[in-house]
Amino acid sequence: MSQRSDSDHSPANVKLGFVTPVTTPSNGNTSNSKLLSGNLRTKAAPKKLIIRNFKVKPQLPPNYEDETWDRLKRAVHAIQNHEKVPESLETLYKSCENLCHHKMADRLYTRLREECEKHVQVELQKLSSNSKTGVFFLETVSQTWADYCNQMIMIRSIFLYLDRTYVLQSSGIFSLWDMGLELFRSQLLQETSLRDKIVEGSIDVITTERSGDTINSSLLQSLIRIFIDLSLYHEVFEEPFLRRTQLFYRSEGEKLVHSLDMAEYLQHVDQRLKEEGVERINAYIDPSSKPKLIKLVEAELLERHVDTILEKGFQPLLEDNRKDILALMYRLLSRVHALDKLRTYFFDSLKKTGGAIVTDESRDSTMVQSLLAYKQKIDSILADTFDHNSQFANSMREAFESFINSRQNKPAELIAKFVDSRLRSGNKTATDEELESLLDRVLILFRFIHGKDVFEAFYKRDLAKRLLLGKSASIDAEKSMLSKMKTECGPGFTSKLEGMFKDIDISRDLMSNFKLNNLFIPYDKMANSQEVFKNFYMSKHNGRRLMWQNNLGHCVVKATFPKGKKELLVSLFQTVVLLLFNDQKRDHLTYNEIKELTNIEDKELSRTLQSLACGNSRVLKKNPPGRDVNSSDTFSYNETFTASLYRLKINTIQLKETVEENTRTREGVFQDRQYQVDAAIVRIMKTRKSLSHNMLINELFEQLRFPVKATDIKKRIESLIDREYMERESEDSSSYRYLA
Amino acid sequence: MGRSRSRPLSLTMKIKVNTWTVPAYWSWDVENEDVCGICQVAYDACCPTCTVPGDGCPLIWGECSHVFHMHCLIKWLNAPNSQEQCPMDRTPWKTAAAHS
Incomplete structure (x- = not known):
């Protein structure tokens, strides 16, 4: 065994060494002690075994720590320089472990930290002086980071024992991985120009993508990941990113809102919101930025241009019934809380279009159809695009009420x-x-x-x-x-x-x-039969007078023409005129003769003759021919009359409204209104006894259910004063007093 | 109706009236703008308790020639101090059999 194995004591082994004189290092300590205790029990003879301490404490080699660190340092350098690690990783791990056992962890950590710091400095220096720009530079950055991370993982593996014991037990120091991040972070914070180059470079790439080019989004993802890992995202990246985003969209908004038509613009905005809020967030931007990012886009593309959008887009879109775009507009504007403005435009637009329908006198004949169609159109817009918004529905009602009553x-x-x-x-x-x-x-x-x-x-x-x-x-x-x-x-x-x-x-x-059995009557007998009916009526109803409405009377008559029999639906006046031609004594009658014989007044008679001789079914001939009836005309029976139908309605003139009738109806209404105004004034004065002119007018407007002009009310007040229903106060002529 | 011999048939029209409809309106057979002596409302309007004039609120003629809204008169006759007299001339009220 080499010298190395001496130093490779496990902590338990070392402890036992101090207590027992068993010196064979190769022996497993546990089996050894078992054997000893076994001996003590089996042998009866009290043979003493004295265990003494080492006479000399085992010593580590004098430069053990430095040498070990040197080897470890070499390995760290090798890792950092992408070289092959000279020793086996297990050996290195053991070395680290031993240093820790010998209470050298503290210094080991400091030394390792210094090495890493130097390395980070070198790496970032290299990046700072890197002359590459744009994506190529960013790729280098990304690569550097990736390498650094891998290296730190490797280093941490070797120094795992240090990480798990010393670092965990000491407070206030970072684990190796965190230390690596911290070193990189503080270094990057110092290298401001490098940092800005990375940040701005990344944003440049994003801008490129916003302008429509494809980019390597995984590169951006890893770059932004760096900032997130270093907890620098909010501090370093987000602010410039949002600032540049704002600039980008401000200029885009200002350009496009004028150059695009509104439908395109709104669709563009919608697309942008999707890009930023969904695609970009999914691809690389940190989700925590989403609310700010979306708000920015909304502010720049929508909020700043609400008036332009509505001014330029709303009326045409409504006229063209572009429900899809209107719905989009509604959705977008609701994001920036501009629905009230939209509603104002909606209201004004309705009033304008509706007002045009109502006030154009040349289109009176189709006014109601137009209004119905318009209402239907607006209803469907309300339902399909404005989400049944009740405020919009109210605006619609107000607008309709306002323009219908504008005339x-x-x-x-x-x-x-x-x-x-x-x-x-x-x-x-x-x-x-x-x-x-x-x-x-x-x-x-x-x-x-x-x-x-x-x-x-x-x-x-x-x-x-x-x-x-x-x-x-x-x-x-x-x-x-x-x-x-x-x-x-x-x-x-x-x-x-x-x-x-x-x-x-x-x-x-x-x-x-009541049955009149004789229906074949000459014209002069008609009056007789009316008399017969009148008597019949009187016999049924006591105390009444009967007033005939001859202008509304109508008959069904059978007429025999040489070319066929016809059934004619005619007015009473028409019947009377036609009956004159039953008389065989004359073949033609002048206008004046007819007038004399029938006693119909001029206007009615000329209308009647016109309908018989100038309309669609000309059962009479007029001489000279023409569309209008003159008092010099003569009329005769049209024996060549033909028609495809058997039943003919010639009395439609009765349904037609004459000018006089129209005036009469209107005047009736106005007359009635006068009475109502009078009654209301008296009612109010009776309860109030005394009231100023303005108060009276106000109360009247509240009570009356039709529009009145103040001048008309004044006239009615004058009339009531004349009739002594009320009088002016003697001291204050602008007040009135009720006279009981 | 005979056929004319002197003139050709084609010059005359043969019109036969099959039906004849004429509307009429009625009003009470009293002086215009005259009012009921009990309620002071026009005869052609209705008594104060009715809302629409017409068949629902008829007039009534007395033998004394006075005319009232029927509802007004009935109310009067039911009052204890009327003594079933005409309110105008205090003769015993007798409804005219037929108005002339």
Whole structure:
């Protein structure tokens, strides 16, 4: 055995050596002591065995520590220089162990640390003076680090005994691995320019990737790993990384928000957020940076440009119905808490587009259809892109309410007429279900209207016409519309309309009791039969007067033309005129003759003649021909009349609204409003006794359910003062007092 | 209706009225804008307890020629101090058999 084996005592062995004089080092200590105790028990003779201490303490060779360290140092150097380790690793391990046993661990640790420190310095010096740039440089850095780590693992393996005993038991010193990291870390912190070169270089690579090039992301991953391992990530890397990220996206945002169209821009932003928040984080950036990184991108690409995005993009996207992009916009803007702004734009846009539909008088005839289509479009946008957001729904309602009422009275009138056109017979295009859903949608528009009285007036008049002329397409649909309005506005609103249905029922009962058996009547006998009916009615109902509505009367007549028999649906006036031509004494009649014979007033007569001689079914001939009726015209029976259908409706003029009728209906509404204003003023004054003008006006606006102008209210107040319902206060002329 | 001999048939129209519908409205057979002596509301409107005028709120004529909303009069006649007299002239109330 060599000298080395002497020094290779295990701690137990050494201890025993001091106590017992067994000197054969090759003997296993345990078996030896067993043998001894066995002897003591078996031999009866008390033969004393005296165990004495060594006379001379065993000594280590004088330069044992230095020499051992030298060998260890050589091995460390070899590892650090990528050379073959000269001795077996096991021997080296033992040497380390022995040094520890001889209480030399402290110095050993210090020496090892010095070696490592020197090495780190050298390595980092080499990197500092490395002239390579860019990726090549970064690859060297990464390689250096990888090598260093491997070396430290190796060194630690050799010095494992030191690591496990001395280091663990002493407080305040790092384990070998941590020591390696610490040395590298402090050295790197000192080498500021090298550090910056690595950091900036890495960020350059990231920027390259952001610009669309492919990069070696595993290289970046290992570089960033270095910072994370050295606990330098937040201190050294993150801040510059975020700063450069901000610069990058600030300039990108400013450029793209103007150059791209909004759909492209938003898609780009979405892509960026995915790249940064998912791909980059997965690839190499530490997840702890994710919130800051995402926030930066949002701030630079979205928050700074919210106004531009909305100003430039919202209206066109809404007009083009780009739901996908609008949904994206909604999602992105909600990330930067800009939904309120989006909602404002939504509101303004609706008001603008809707206002254009409502105020354009040339498009009155299609206003309601346009509004319905527009509402449907917005509804679907609301559902598909704005996530059924109730605030957006409210904005929509506000916008509709605001623009529908931006033009007074007309929208209400047109909605009423639209409903009339759908409930009239001859409108066979829709099934019951379609009609029902259409009515529901119209009712939503109706809900926005402030002046519901205008709607009511026109609706009532049209309903009366439908019922009286038998033109209602379906009583079920009428009743359903009625019940919808009832739920919407309460029974007070519909009671008059319901009354009409009751009247029709009463009339049907009545008519079943009254039969005129002679239906073949010349025109002058018609008045007679009206008289007959009147008497019949009086006999049924005491104390009443009957007023005929001849302009709404209509007949079914059978006409025999040389080319075939026809059944004509005609108004009463048309019937009277046609009956004149039954008279064989004349073959033509002048306008004035007809007027004299029928007693129909001019406007009505010329309308009637026009419908008979200038419309689609010309059962009369006009001389001279033309579209308009003049008082100099003459009329004769058209014996060449033909038509493909057997039943002909010529009385559609009755359903048409005349200008006078329209004015009358409107005036009725305004008259009614005046009464309501009067009543409201008196009601308020009666409770308040005395009130200033402004207070009165305010209370009125709260009470009245239709839009009124302050000037109109003033007129009503004047009128009430004239009629002595109230008076001005004597000392304060801007206040009023109620007169009981 | 006879056939004309002097003129060709084709020059006259043969129109036969099959049905004839004319709407009419009715009002109470009283002076316009006159009011019920009990409630002071127009005859053509309704009594204070009804909401719609018409068949639901009829008038009633007395033999004394006074007219009231039927509801108003019934309420009056049921009152203890009415003594079943016409409120206008204090003659015993008799409903007219038929209004002329």
